[in-house]
Amino acid sequence: MLKTAFTNYINNFRGFSREIWILAIVTFINRAGTMVLPFLSKYLKENLHFDYHQVGSIMVAFGCGSMLGSWLGGKLSDKIGFYKIMIFSLFTSGLSLFFIQYVTSFWALCFAMFLLMTIADMFRPAMFVSLSAYAKPENRTRALSLVRLAVNLGFAAGPALGGLIIMGIGYPGLFWVDGTSCIVSISIFAFLVKEKKKTVLTDKTESTVAKSVFHDKIFWVFLFVSFITAMIFFQLFTTLPLYHNEKFGLSEFQTGLLMTLNGLLIFSLEMPTVGYMERKKFKKIRIIIAGSFLMASSFFLLLINFWAGMLVISMICISLGEILAFPFSNAFALSRAPHGHEGRYMALYTMSFSLAHITSSKLGFEIIGRYGYQENWLFMAVIGMIAVACCVWINNALMHEKMS
Template sequence: MKKLIAIYIDSFRGLSNAAWLLAIVMLINRMGSMVIPFLGIYMTSSLGFTLENVGLVLMCYGLGSVCGSWLGGWLTDKVGNFIVQAVSLLLSVPLFLLVPEFKDLQSVCLMIFILSLVADTFRPANSVSVARYAKPENITRAFSLNRLAVNLGFSVGPAMGGFLATYSYAWIFYGNALAAGIAGIVFIAFFWNKKGNALPISKKKETDSLVKDPSPYKDLPFIGFSICCCLFSVCFFQIMSTLPLFYKDVHHMTEPQMGVIMGFSGFIIVLFEMFVVHVAEKRLSVVRTLVYGSILCSISFLLLNVHAGWSMLYVAIFILGIGEMLTLPFMATVTAERATPSTQGAYMGLNALSFALANIISPFFGTRIVSNFGYDTLWYGTSALLLITGLGFYYTVKRLAK
């Protein structure tokens, strides 16, 4: 036990002060993660939308995410990650406050698209910040620390949102706005005129040797890797679209009960991610880590079809959390190490684009599969697609290594 604790503590050593400051900003921002987990429930319960309409609105959210991810990557290379992150956080505040004022399908679709567009310009810029401020030897752990902050916030946000929703769904939008505003102010205070670490010598030599930096959109092995990231995300993002509806429709959970189980997912990652990533870095190759993580996620969705009460739901979420720890941080590491210093924004933007595209595909097909074939079919299909994605990671990462 002492050895395990020592390994866990060791996983935090060597991280730069800037990496910790970025994690604090992310923690504050994600503590307001109340809207997206309950957006489907809000639309069906409060606005009276059909399941197909919910899928359409969530698809608009994904479309805004696609545009925001591309725009964020492009702007980061043009004006720098600081300006992009600060503007994204501060502009999100009035948008969150405005969304509950719109009630019909067309206006909700438009507002959710704009909100997602503005909010998701933050992602590639933030990833570039993590890569720039991290020490080269622990870049994966720096991304994991950032994700730990995300999930610590996410373990609080949905739980708070579940209780606020019992009074009024409008309060989840107000809470999200408050968190984004505080995060923006804290970010500006922490990183005003703060410069990143010096570029590693190997990266400098690599950059100097190139007449023109390669574009990620012409990097075929990386495009193949990004497609696998997209397929993984199509499956994983069911936790934000159809899984809350599954909890409500099949297991008859209330909003506070759904908030607790979604918060449990984040809590598991907070407890174990740094430890799991630290061990995986030392004992597993990147390709094995991604494959094992995909397999565990596949098992977790399969368990949703085992109708053994709420205890099985918590087991499934626990396994999904372990699988997530073995995949998402290493996806970011592969992307950061593939890019040159002057194309980090573009590479992070393309990687974020793969997640954003999944935000379109996942709710659109997920809600329609449920409407026509039921939840069991959705979970079997999701489990199978994750196994296929694991094979895809095996071949694409091997090719990237060559």
């Protein structure tokens, strides 16, 4: 029985092209080396002695650079191809990380972080477009899940390794290791994966894609849904850890165990779930509806604030929502894009996450500061249900579109 279950789990990893596996490995190396981000605010506060306002301003510059980079990465992927953008982005951001450790003044750091993230986040939409090029249509969603799995494993390893580096050689070591991981990972990709040529856009097709993106009402409602689900999900890393301690007295270790539960659920369930739903040909938008509902429900559960066990149940709920919502959201965005114009669509999709990252902590802490934790959970739950309603509208609109 156990052997059969293990075999079925492994079967979910079969059928990928060589390029997809290399991309997953490269993504893991890169994300495992992403050690600066988890410690950035701590580095700015404790090492460079900036006040909270200055740290917040630098993080806003960080987020704005991420949004611009996402847009440029998608636009240029359509113009000159995803392959060149991926190599330029990771190689140049790797070199930039070597030098940014020597920037210590406030305004210079604001500019440096904005520039670094503009270059670094050009990679994300280009990487999504590469999946559409290298993955077979029938397992494209599973390929997205495989790369997500690599990202999650990398993020799990990175902070722990980063902490050891800080203890051993200090913060400068983070910048050197992070920059090196960018350069090593993209060098492996460039050496092992050949560029897959794509059609270059003409002026005529450029005007067509502009019309198709900016007049695609269904896609814009979908972007709103992506923004909302991402914003409530990011509460996991901003307001919730403080809530664990202030309300229930949980230690950093206990909060870490809850985060580990999220990672274990993603690792063990996402690929089998996505594989099963692909085989059964479930409609993507209906799966996103279920995922969005679970994520919203997890915050309704947090309103039951007299039992610490509810934190575990809520974490399970939001993790299952993540498993359903995020892989199929990626796949829906790609499937919505006209052939040859995936970069523009994936740019807007990744920008919705960048905007959610900026908004989530600011809005969450503002509500908590003025009204309290309960009001924040209620707000997140309600806007999560608004996202569910928008998904239902998209489902109906898609049926009308198919009939017309």
